[in-house]
Amino acid sequence: MDAALIQSIIQGLLMGGLYAAVGLGMSMIFGIVRITNLAHGDFLILACYISLIFMGVINNPIVTLVFVVPIMFFIGFSMQRSLLNRVIGRGDEPPLLITFGLSIIVQNLLLYFFTADAQRLHSNLLLESISLGERVRIPVLWLISCIVGVAIILVLGLYMKNTYMGRAIRATSDDTEAAQLVGVNIKSAYGIAMGIAMMTAAVSGVFIGMVFTFYPSTGPSYLIIAFAVVVIGGIGSIYGTLAAGLIFGLAQVVGGYIVGPQYQQLIGYVILLIMLVLRPQGLFQR
Amino acid sequence: MEKILSVDNVYAAYGKFKVLHSLSFDAYEGEVLGIIGPNGAGKTTLMNAICGLLIPYEGKVIFNGRDITKMKPDERCRLGIGRTYQVPKPFDRLTVFENVLVASAYGTGRSEAEAVEDTIEVLKQTGLYAKGDVESHNLALLDRKRLEIARGLATKPTLLLLDEVAAGLTDAEVHEVMDLVEYLKGTGITIIWIEHVIKTMAESTDKLLCLAVGTNLIYGDPAYVMGSKDVEEVYLGVDDDE
Numbered sequence: 128m129d130a131a132l133i134q135s136i137i138q139g140l141l142m143g144g145l146y147a148a149v150g151l152g153m154s155m156i157f158g159i160v161r162i163t164n165l166a167h168g169d170f171l172i173l174a175c176y177i178s179l180i181f182m183g184v185i186n187n188p189i190v191t192l193v194f195v196v197p198i199m200f201f202i203g204f205s206m207q208r209s210l211l212n213r214v215i216g217r218g219d220e221p222p223l224l225i226t227f228g229l230s231i232i233v234q235n236l237l238l239y240f241f242t243a244d245a246q247r248l249h250s251n252l253l254l255e256s257i258s259l260g261e262r263v264r265i266p267v268l269w270l271i272s273c274i275v276g277v278a279i280i281l282v283l284g285l286y287m288k289n290t291y292m293g294r295a296i297r298a299t300s301d302d303t304e305a306a307q308l309v310g311v312n313i314k315s316a317y318g319i320a321m322g323i324a325m326m327t328a329a330v331s332g333v334f335i336g337m338v339f340t341f342y343p344s345t346g347p348s349y350l351i352i353a354f355a356v357v358v359i360g361g362i363g364s365i366y367g368t369l370a371a372g373l374i375f376g377l378a379q380v381v382g383g384y385i386v387g388p389q390y391q392q393l394i395g396y397v398i399l400l401i402m403l404v405l406r407p408q409g410l411f412q413r
Numbered sequence: 414m415e416k417i418l419s420v421d422n423v424y425a426a427y428g429k430f431k432v433l434h435s436l437s438f439d440a441y442e443g444e445v446l447g448i449i450g451p452n453g454a455g456k457t458t459l460m461n462a463i464c465g466l467l468i469p470y471e472g473k474v475i476f477n478g479r480d481i482t483k484m485k486p487d488e489r490c491r492l493g494i495g496r497t498y499q500v501p502k503p504f505d506r507l508t509v510f511e512n513v514l515v516a517s518a519y520g521t522g523r524s525e526a527e528a529v530e531d532t533i534e535v536l537k538q539t540g541l542y543a544k545g546d547v548e549s550h551n552l553a554l555l556d557r558k559r560l561e562i563a564r565g566l567a568t569k570p571t572l573l574l575l576d577e578v579a580a581g582l583t584d585a586e587v588h589e590v591m592d593l594v595e596y597l598k599g600t601g602i603t604i605i606w607i608e609h610v611i612k613t614m615a616e617s618t619d620k621l622l623c624l625a626v627g628t629n630l631i632y633g634d635p636a637y638v639m640g641s642k643d644v645e646e647v648y649l650g651v652d653d654d655e
Contacts, residue, residue, distance in 0.1 A: 291518060291525045294507065298515045301504040307486035308464060308496045309568055310520035 130262035132384060137265060139380030140373055144273030145338070147372020148331035149349055150356025151280055152324030154368045157357055159300040159320045162211060162222040166230035168350030170325055173233050174199050174332030175341050176241055178248055188248035188337050196329045203325025207318045215314070230346065237343035248336040272334040277369065279327055284365045286323075296320050355399040361409020370411060374398075414441040417572055417603050418463065423472035425455075425462050432458040433469070434627045440572070445604045447614050447635065450624035451647050456607045457499065459624070460574050463605070464496040465489045476572070490520050495570030499577035499607075501557035503549035503564070510536065510545035512560060513567045520568025532567060539563040539593060555586045562593055573597065575606040579614070591617070611648075615639055623647070 153167045164170075174195050181191035206229070214221035255267040287293040299306040299316045307313055335341070335349065352375070360371030378398050383391030402409075418440040425433040432455045440446045450456050461467035463474060465486035474482045481489055490496075504512050513535055517528035536542040539559045544552070549560060558578055565573055578594065579587045594617065597604060608614040615621065621638040623630045625647045631638055638644055 294511055294515050294525075295519060297507055298504040298512075301506055302502045304466060304486075305498070305502040305504065305564075306515075307466075308490055309516035309564055310487050310490040310522070311515065312485075312487045312519075 130260070132381070134263050135380045135384035136377065137263065138269065139377035141266070141269040141273040141376070142380055143373035143376025144276040144369075145269075145331060145334055145372070146276075146352055146356055146376045147360075147369045148276035148279055148327060149335070150353040150360065150372060151283065151331070151365070151368050152327040153350075153353040154357045154360060154362060154364070155283075155324045155327075156321060157362045158364070159296055160207070160211070160215075160317045162226065163219075164324075165223065165226040165350065166233060166346070167226075167324075167328060167353050168348065169230045169233040169346030170199070170202070171328045171332035171335065171349050172341055172343070172346040173202075173237065174329040175246070175248060175336035176237055176343075177329075178333045178336060179241070179246060182248060188250050188333055191248075192330060192333055195333060196326050199325040199329035200322040203328075204318045204322035206325075207321035208314070211321070212314045212317060215317070230350075234343050234346060241343060243342055243344070245340040245342055246336070247340045248333060250337045253337065268334075268338060272338060275330060275334060276372070279330055280365060280369045283323070283327065287365065292316070292319055351399075352395070355395060355402075357409075358399060358402050358407070359410055361411045364409065364411050367409060367411030371409070374410075414443065416440070417442045417477060418605070419473070419475040420459070420463070421473040421475060423459075423462060423469045423474065425458055425467055425469040427458075427467070432627050433462065436472070436624075436628050438622055438629055438632060440603060440605055442571075442603055443601050444619040445598055445606060445617060447618035447621045448605060448607045448624060449609075449611050449614075449621060449638075449644075450630070452609070453626075454624040454647075455627040456609075456624055457576060458627075460496065460576050460605075460607060464494055464574060487519070490568050490570075491522050493569070493571035494574070495520070495565035495568045495572070496574040497558075497561040497565045497576055497578065499580055501554070501561045503552070503557055503560050505548070505550040507549060508546050509541055509549050509552070509556075509560060509563075512549055513541075513563050516564040517567035517569075520570075528567075531569075535563050535567045538596065539566065540589075554581060555589065558582065558590055559593065562590075562597070566597070570602060572603045572605065575604060577608055578606075579608060611639070 153164055156162050156164050177198055178188050178191040178195045181194050182188060185191055210225055211222055252268040256264040257267060258264050287297055295311045295316050299311055299313050303313055355375050356368055356371045359374055360367035375395060379391050379395045382394035416439050420436060420438050423433055423436045448456055462469050465484055468483055473480055476492060514525060514528060514532045517532045518525045536545055539562055541559055541563055578590050606614060615635045618635050621635045622632045623638055623644050631641050631643050
């Protein structure tokens with residue numbers, strides 16, 4: 128195998144780990160609250176800008192997570208409690224409209240406060256890489272993003288499996304009515320779930336912001352990646368999300384290597400389309 | 414005996430479809446109140462109004478002297494109202510143990526650590542202890558029914574609503590579930606028990622209430638209710654064994 132192919136496989140997998148984290152929060156909310164959060168990508172970018180604010184004081188994007196993550200939890204929790212919980216049980220359209228509205232509001236607020244200029248969360252890590260042989264290099268920042276992406280998936284999986292709140296969230300996701308009848312306050316469970324989903328958006332967002340440039344209007348392209356990950360992995364399956372991220376990242380980068388990098392995005396969407404036609408329930412759904 | 418539940422002149426509807434009309438009755442502490450009636454009489458709707466899944470548009474539901482007509486189901490659960498479903502609704506992707514644990518913790522407002530002991534106790538009482546680690550979607554119907562009861566019991570109810578626990582089971586299985594109900598009676602929990610198949614329950618209840626088209630037709634001792642002409646009429650043509 129030639130070095131360039133190996134390089135793209137490595138890069139695809141690394142990218143996939145981060146993609147999985149991008150889709151995680153979306154998948155969770157899809158599976159638990161049964162809401163399609165159309166603002167997921169915008170919240171991810173919002174997290175980038177919040178990190179940017181803290182970058183003024185702490186010149187390290189990873190350290191800003193200490194602030195960005197709790198802030199995003201609070202935003203998610205309040206959004207669910209104050210807006211989305213009001214329309215639970217009134218059909219699919221109202222929450223869809225609310226998240227669509229939020230998407231527009233977030234984008235325009237960012238535009239107002241930060242202008243349309245391209246931004247990046249600068250990190251020294253971006254330029255570093257580990258050499259594997261002569262022509263294969265692992266970019267350190269991508270490696271870290273991938274590890275962090277996989278780590279938050281594993282942590283969330285353990286949280287859901289083993290904690291008091293995690294069990295209630297899973298119970299609510301299995302049967303809302305029955306959960307209420309055994310004393311679970313589902314609105315509060317939904318609030319926590321949305322808060323956690325936004326925490327995952329915060330972490331993946333900050334890493335996205337370190338690897339790529341972003342603008343107030345970049346959110347929707349990450350929404351589509353999140354969508355793809357949810358569709359491939361199957362709704363609400365945490366480990367399916369991980370596998371889906373890896374598959375999607377790999378397909379994009381390796382496909383781009385084979386047919387040309389300008390088709391990289393397109394290949395992703397073609398895969399999404401094929402999945403929707405052949406296996407709309409996702410690869411890993413029972 | 415103290416009154417534990419009063420249903421007072423309740424009217425309830427699903428959208429425009431009116432189901433309960435001017436329904437009133439009382440349940441007393443420690444008794445087993447059976448509710449019978451043909452299909453469509455409003456039995457399950459009544460359960461929903463008591464446990465909070467449906468809010469009546471008129472009338473009151475009083476539990477232990479407190480007006481709970483508009484209270485949410487999870488709050489009612491913590492007050493002491495437990496409920497089982499006719500068609501079991503376990504949390505499919507949770508294990509049997511976790512199903513009961515969630516009920517035992519959230520249903521009583523305790524931490525999981527405090528709830529574990531009771532969870533094990535309830536699993537033993539309901540004969541599910543050996544299956545604690547099984548994911549509940551793998552259970553057969555009888556065990557799913559047991560799990561319904563276990564989950565209801567784990568919330569430490571003072572009033573337990575049983576919705577057709579015998580439905581869909583073979584005769585041998587019905588006996589097993591009945592043994593469990595007998596055990597529940599022994600614990601002093603007040604039970605409101607709906608059954609379509611009257612034979613299975615008539616002998617184990619203290620009082621019977623027969624519903625017809627959304628209101629109370631007749632109430633009294635099982636023998637009196639079962640012997641009544643009215644009950645015979647509403648059930649006319651309905652095979653007791655169906």
